[in-house]
Amino acid sequence: MTAPRFPLPRRRTGRHGETRRRSGATGTPRTAVGGAMAGLALTAAVATAVVPGTAGAETATTATPTGAASTAPSPGPSASVVTSSDSATVTATAALQRAETVTQQTASLPRKQERRIEARAERLAELLESRGQTGASRASERAPLPESGGREALADSATLAEATTKLTKLxxxxxxxxxxxxxxxxxxxxxxxxxxxxxxxxxxxxxxxADSLDDFANGRVPAGKMKKLSFAKGETLRADAAAQLERLDVAYHARFGKHLSVTDSYRSYESQVATRASKGYMAAVPGYSNHGWGVAVDLGDGVESFGTPEYEWMREHAPEFGWDNPAWARADGRKPEAWHWEYAPIG
Ligand SMILES: [Zn+2]
Known part of the structure; x- marks a missing residue:
């Protein structure tokens, strides 16, 4: 059974009046919990309306849900049980008002928890509703209490109180x-x-x-066409390579508490010549390095050695950003260079 749904009101009004049996006024998008709470609120209003004179009951506002549960099981109509039942409704209504507050205040509730609250609220709504309907349908089977117009001690009032307690705890x-x-x-x-x-x-x-530098020769790209790295002063890369390395660096920083240490990035032709002169075989032939296209970096501070936590972490995560230590540069490659990482667009 599904409780009728209404938009979550900022403040409930007309509890005993026009909200009693309207239906179908739905259609406004809302959060799941908000919807459940709204449905629950209406049902509580109906249930309360079925049992009039709540405010006058002497112990209605002092009995706890637990107390109601312990006194409820006796069958048949009796003033004390009716009071317990009323008290459960009062407590349920209070819980609902708190539910609204919580729902409004905690917009970032985990989805899972939101569903749990929603499920519990719906269950409570069903109980409240069946309570109201039972009261109405069985009215003719009992001797009505004087001026009560069909009060009844409900077998499920204990369950109702229990559900209220659970919802409150939730x-x-x-x-x-x-x-x-x-x-x-x-x-x-x-x-x-x-x-x-x-x-x-x-x-x-x-x-x-990716093809933004096609008009230029390797190592001849104007500085203005390159993108500066925010975390490595003076280092530049092709725009897409830089954008993805920035994201990779955020993840790296979260893991190691330090930024990627970039010792080399875009390398001009002259710079490639100089590097070749100093490193010999270890450096690429000038004009053929990926550094000359702005899609390679050399990294230090841990990444430059195979087997370090930094290197292993990079091997695991960098490919998701288009970056990798290419096969030829790995420990078992033809020219091992743990520090050398290249970019190729993903997707
Ligand atoms: Zn390199």
Whole structure:
């Protein structure tokens, strides 16, 4: 059975009046919890309306849900049980008001928890509703209490009280957990996932940069065509390679507490000549290095050695950003260079 849904009101009004049996006024988008709470609120209003005179009951506002549960099981109509049942409704209504507050305040509730609250709220709504309907349908089978117009001790009032207690506890948990969620920083793995996801989504948009340097010769790219790296002073790369390395660096920083140490990036033709002169075989033939296209970096501070945590982490994560230590440069490659990383567009 599904409770009728209404938009979550800022402040409930007309509880005993026009809200009683309207139906179908849905259609406004809202959060799942908000919807459940709204449905629950209406049902509570109906249930309350079925049992009039609540405000006058002497113990209605003092009995706890637990207390109601312990006194409820006696069958048949009796003033004390009716009071317990009323009290459960009062407590349920209070819980609902708190639910609204929590829902409004904790916009960032984990989805899983949101569903749990929603499920619990719906269950409570069903109980409240069946309580109201039972009261109406069985009215003729009992001797009505004087001027009560069909009160009844419900067998499920204990269940109702229990559900109310559970919902209240769930709301307490939701409040505290929501605060914890806001306070706890994301883990390095979570940061890496988020950045990898962004890299994937950006791939199509930055693809146009891939051939942005085709008009130039290797190592002859004007400085203005290169993109500066924010975390490595003086280092530049082709725009798409730079964008993805920036994302990779965010993930790397979350893991190691330091930025990628870039010792070389774009290398002009003259610079390639100089490097070849000093490193000989270890450097590429001038005019053929990926450094001359702005799609290669040399990294240090741990990454430059095979087997370090930095190198291994890079091997695991960098490919998601289009970066990798190419096969020829790996430990078992023809020219091992742990420090040399190249970019190729992903997607
Ligand atoms: Zn290199």
């Amino acid at each position: 709301l307490d948990d939701a409040e505290s957990t929501a605060i914890e969620v806001q306070a706890a920083p994301p883990t390095p793995a979570e940061v890496a996932d988020v950045q990898a996801d962004r890299a994937k989504k950006a791939a199509k948009k930055i693809a146009r940069h």
